[in-house]
Amino acid sequence: MNYEFNMITVALLSVAFVAGLVLGAFYFIALWRTVKRLPDTPSPLRLMLGSFFVRMAVLLPGFYFVMSGGHWERLIMALIGFILMRKLLTRHFGPGVAV
Secondary structure, X not given: OOOOOOHHHHHHHHHHHHHHHHHHHHHHHHHHHHHHHHHHOOOHHHHHHHHHHHHHHHHXXXXXXXXXXXXXXXXXXXXXXXXXXXXXXXXHOOOOOOO
């Protein structure tokens, strides 16, 4: 296997990283909004399950699309972006922050 890092490879890995950031933002903001709505909903279980399936319906194809062609390096970069977004949003919406 030839792993030379040319400009195209770096650009594709950067795009995968940004895609991970976007997927992470979608996932965790949707989770935050779901949790905030739980006390006011008549059916919390339905809200949690519905939110979970919608978030997974976006997240899993997103990661699959990033990894298309079996490029695990892109998946790793997307996962790093996803985890970084989790850290950023946890710091932003952490305990004591009223939204």
